[in-house]
Amino acid sequence: MKHRLTFTGKKLIRMLLLLLGVSLAAFLLMSASPLDPLQTNVGQAALGTMSQEQIAKLEDYWGVNDPPAQRYLGWLGDFVRGDMGTSLLYRQPVSQVIGQRLQNSLWLMVFAWVISGVLGLTLGVIAGANRGGLADKLIRGYCLLISSTPAFWLALLLLMIFGVWLGWLPIGLSVPIGVDAASVTLADRLYHAILPALTLSITGVANIALHTREKMADIMEQDYILLARARGESHRSIVLRHGLRNVALPAITLQFASISEIFGGSVLVEQVFSYPGLGQAAVNAGLGGDLPLLLGITVVSAALVFGGNLIADLLYGVVDPKIRRGVAKL
Amino acid sequence: MRHWNGRRAALALLLLALLVLCAVTAAGCLLGEQAMVTDFSRKNLSPCGAFLFGTDWMGRDMLARTLTGLSLSIRIGLLTAGVSAVLALVLGLASALGGWVDSVVSWCIDLVMGIPHILLVMLISLAFGKGFVGVVAGVALSHWPSLARVIRGEVLQLKGATYVRTAEKLGVSRLQIARRHFLPHLLPQFLTGLVLQFPHAILHEASVTFLGFGLSSEQPAIGVILSESMNYLTTGKWWLAVFPGLSLVLVVVLFAAMGEQLRKLLDPASVHR
Numbered sequence A: 001m002k003h004r005l006t007f008t009g010k011k012l013i014r015m016l017l018l019l020l021g022v023s024l025a026a027f028l029l030m031s032a033s034p035l036d037p038l039q040t041n042v043g044q045a046a047l048g049t050m051s052q053e054q055i056a057k058l059e060d061y062w063g064v065n066d067p068p069a070q071r072y073l074g075w076l077g078d079f080v081r082g083d084m085g086t087s088l089l090y091r092q093p094v095s096q097v098i099g100q101r102l103q104n105s106l107w108l109m110v111f112a113w114v115i116s117g118v119l120g121l122t123l124g125v126i127a128g129a130n131r132g133g134l135a136d137k138l139i140r141g142y143c144l145l146i147s148s149t150p151a152f153w154l155a156l157l158l159l160m161i162f163g164v165w166l167g168w169l170p171i172g173l174s175v176p177i178g179v180d181a182a183s184v185t186l187a188d189r190l191y192h193a194i195l196p197a198l199t200l201s202i203t204g205v206a207n208i209a210l211h212t213r214e215k216m217a218d219i220m221e222q223d224y225i226l227l228a229r230a231r232g233e234s235h236r237s238i239v240l241r242h243g244l245r246n247v248a249l250p251a252i253t254l255q256f257a258s259i260s261e262i263f264g265g266s267v268l269v270e271q272v273f274s275y276p277g278l279g280q281a282a283v284n285a286g287l288g289g290d291l292p293l294l295l296g297i298t299v300v301s302a303a304l305v306f307g308g309n310l311i312a313d314l315l316y317g318v319v320d321p322k323i324r325r326g327v328a329k330l
Numbered sequence B: 001m002r003h004w005n006g007r008r009a010a011l012a013l014l015l016l017a018l019l020v021l022c023a024v025t026a027a028g029c030l031l032g033e034q035a036m037v038t039d040f041s042r043k044n045l046s047p048c049g050a051f052l053f054g055t056d057w058m059g060r061d062m063l064a065r066t067l068t069g070l071s072l073s074i075r076i077g078l079l080t081a082g083v084s085a086v087l088a089l090v091l092g093l094a095s096a097l098g099g100w101v102d103s104v105v106s107w108c109i110d111l112v113m114g115i116p117h118i119l120l121v122m123l124i125s126l127a128f129g130k131g132f133v134g135v136v137a138g139v140a141l142s143h144w145p146s147l148a149r150v151i152r153g154e155v156l157q158l159k160g161a162t163y164v165r166t167a168e169k170l171g172v173s174r175l176q177i178a179r180r181h182f183l184p185h186l187l188p189q190f191l192t193g194l195v196l197q198f199p200h201a202i203l204h205e206a207s208v209t210f211l212g213f214g215l216s217s218e219q220p221a222i223g224v225i226l227s228e229s230m231n232y233l234t235t236g237k238w239w240l241a242v243f244p245g246l247s248l249v250l251v252v253v254l255f256a257a258m259g260e261q262l263r264k265l266l267d268p269a270s271v272h273r
Helices: A002-032 A037-042 A044-049 A052-062 A068-080 A094-129 A134-147 A151-165 A186-219 A223-230 A235-272 A278-288 A291-319 B006-030 B032-036 B062-097 B099-114 B117-127 B131-140 B144-160 B162-169 B174-211 B222-235 B239-266
Strands: none
Touching (some): A002 A068, A002 B099, A068 A291, A094 A134, A094 A186, A094 A235, A134 B239, A151 A186, A151 A235, A151 B174, A151 B222, A223 A235, A235 A278, A278 A291, B006 B032, B006 B062, B006 B239, B062 B144, B062 B174, B062 B239, B117 B131, B117 B174
16 A cells, blocks of 8 residues: 555656646747737737837736746746636636636547547457457558548538538537527537537547557467467457456556547647637637637646546556556556 | 568558659649639639539639648658657667666656647747748657657667677677667667658648648648638538548558558568568
């Protein structure tokens, strides 16, 4: 038990250091950017007609003239106290914007994460256990095709088929147009989330299935499988009893590592469906020079990714008896 | 094909894919002028004999635009994948020095992998002021971690291998060990990793351009074509999105197939399959 606790503590410290690194890297990149927040948001023409005083006031508001080190330390100090600054585009505290957006995105991401995980594992195990067979060829072909397809184009395609031609599903947004916010039902929200979630799931399956297949195929060539076969175990029982158990660890890693990919996919998919989620906010913040919001989103998404990795590491201990008893060193 | 063995088939596929990609690149370079020609007398034509991919709202030939865009994508893909693969090799080899260098390298790998990929490309592209430079820097500087991790793993394993330790004890210089034992072992990994980076690089270039952080809208890039087509989808101009996207998928599939065949050819374990 003590071994597990020190392990968790070490991982947590490493995660915090990495998060600090991410925020610093993102901050440096943004302050290196030649993007002038004044020009992007006020516009060249409007800027020309302003008086020097007005410009100075605006520059003060956007914090253009402070040195980067001071700005970063100021941001970090506030962040530790739970204040992520104010979004320059939405005129709201960044934490509030992220909270709202994350709520919308979480629908999509959790759905896609679960579907792609379960389906990916199933397909991967089937393909790996029957390497070279018809099922393997079909699954592999599908996965290679999907992983070569840009997520945003797949989203466009589905939008065209189900939104424009068939007219079954809405072509965008997360709620019906022209309806009072209070009278939007859960069904409305789900109805609008179907297409984006479907796109994300379809793209997410490919990677997980391909990697699981690879691991499963390796496992099927091990000696213990040969022994089981010699003992007369059926193919089904070999896959379920030996294959699945051994593929569990890599599957956990894959599942939690896919958080980063699903987040990336959601940026593209939300843009196509004009879905007001975190990904769309990130794009708007980037294009509009909204530094506090973009920084906040980067840190939050990195925290999600690192948190996923941490959970995967901890789950190893639960799943693998060797690690649980502290026999194997990680 | 029946009496061809796996290696010959793999080689043939590899060369075929290479040929098609070269042809697309060359065609795109030659059609560059034609892709910019606007002619309002032939706008919004659906695909027909003269214009296989149709024309857009300014009467531009979509086939020429698509080919030019693909050619641009392929060239950017070559450049960025090359840079990031070399970066990965250098960092992976640096871990062989062990100690704090290795810690820093693996920390950097974890750091870069922690930021969702698209977000990272967006950030780097912003830092370099978007446009061509931005997208090239973004894709090149964000794709190395996975290959660097593979190479680092190989290097660490090699360092512990008996024959390398024996060579060290026999007094062979470090440079000699690197050249005689490390390089032949790492080269296939590196080549495969390099080719397998093309598809990712091309897809990310298109995605980032699509979002508006990449190539500017005057250039006929696939990302630009597709993001423009979004405005015309609801009016039923399906060909503006379908054909350019499909061609992009085809190019990426070809690159992925090339990587796969190369892996088969270079991997000693699968020689006999």
